[in-house]
């Protein structure tokens with residue numbers, strides 16, 4: 001395996017997933033080893049690491065798939081499983097899954113007996129480029145996204161390109177949205193590379209260098225500001241509106257994938273960037289066209305503006321009752337801590353509706 005990043009978590013690219021995982025377990029385990037998956041990663045990914053001698057099959061836990069299971073009931077089951085299966089402070093939890101179980105499993109590990117080590121093996125594009133690295137762990141609460149959680153880094157992250165070959169197209173698109181976010185906050189060059197990538201006929205092998213570059217961009221911001229006091233807020237571009245859309249859709253029993261919500265959110269926030277920071281209109285139009293072609297259009301109406309605004313009041317960047325945005329004045333030119341009035345937010349939602 002090769003080192004991709006050597007930061008709070010050591011991030012490796014796998015050559016031989018079974019052998020590399022054995023090596024990592026031997027390196028990091030100081031006691032019992034537990035494995036957490038959801039039903040999807042169990043079906044598609046577990047066969048690739050099955051019968052690894054370091055993992056006792058009695059210590060394997062499988063949770064239901066889907067973001068509506070990223071909640072207090074599921075994490076209570078994980079704590080219970082660890083507790084009744086003799087986990088102690090030296091135990092190691094391995095999350096073999098996408099972002100949902102990595103967030104939830106990371107939070108379970110961070111809180112069980114005040115903290116045990118965990119390794120993330122991200123099996124979705126989204127979790128490889130974003131959720132498995134950076135130390136944000138948590139669960140949703142009362143439909144607010146990641147309302148409860150802590151910063152706690154995985155001791156290690158093992159990225160294996162092969163896993164994402166079994167993902168459906170929608171989930172590939174979802175992960176690609178976070179890659180687009182990384183490109184837009186980082187540089188014109190990265191965006192120019194991504195915007196011509198044919199994500200509809202995905203060649204997973206061709207995607208690999210872009211995935212690695214995306215991890216580097218994420219880590220660039222995490223290293224500079226691990227607990228999101230300042231510049232890490234860049235990684236939250238698109239999320240003030242995006243999380244409101246995601247929660248709104250969940251409340252209405254019409255859930256959307258996280259990356260889709262972020263894609264819609266980025267369009268609205270680019271408009272706010274255009275109005276408040278001078279983000280060029282031509283670039284807004286181009287990005288809007290590209291994103292809308294991949295992600296379609298989020299359905300809501302004017303009568304939902306108040307509900308969406310209320311959801312935004314729970315954004316974690318907010319201070320002093322003001323909704324806090326990360327906006328762009330150009331591609332790669334970030335402006336953090338941009339507060340917008342309710343009227344400005346409603347105007348941006350109106351802009352989106354009129355597309």
Ligand SMILES: NC(=O)c1ccc[n+]([C@@H]2O[C@H](COP(=O)([O-])OP(=O)(O)OC[C@H]3O[C@@H](n4cnc5c(N)ncnc54)[C@H](O)[C@@H]3O)[C@@H](O)[C@H]2O)c1
Pocket residue numbers: 038039040041044045065066067070097098099100101103123124125126127130131132133134135136137145146163164165166167168171174175178258259
């Ligand atoms: N902590 C962070 O920094 C961070 C960053 C971005 C997103 N997130 C969170 O991550 C979550 C979204 O992550 P996600 O998109 O990976 O969703 P996910 O974990 O729900 O996975 C999506 C679907 O893919 C299935 N799956 C997993 N691996 C598979 C594979 N190899 N082949 C086929 N199917 C597979 C899962 O069972 C699930 O049904 C959200 O909860 C979001 O809030 C966290």
Ligand SMILES: O=C(O)C(=O)C[C@@H](O)[C@H](O)[C@H](O)COP(=O)(O)O
Pocket residue numbers: 130134136145146178228232235236239316
């Ligand atoms: O790593 C970060 O920082 C991010 O904001 C990455 C986001 O893509 C991710 O969705 C994160 O979970 C959002 O965090 P939140 O603090 O807005 O819940």
Ligand SMILES: [Zn+2]
Pocket residue numbers: 130178239258262
């Ligand atoms: Zn995100």
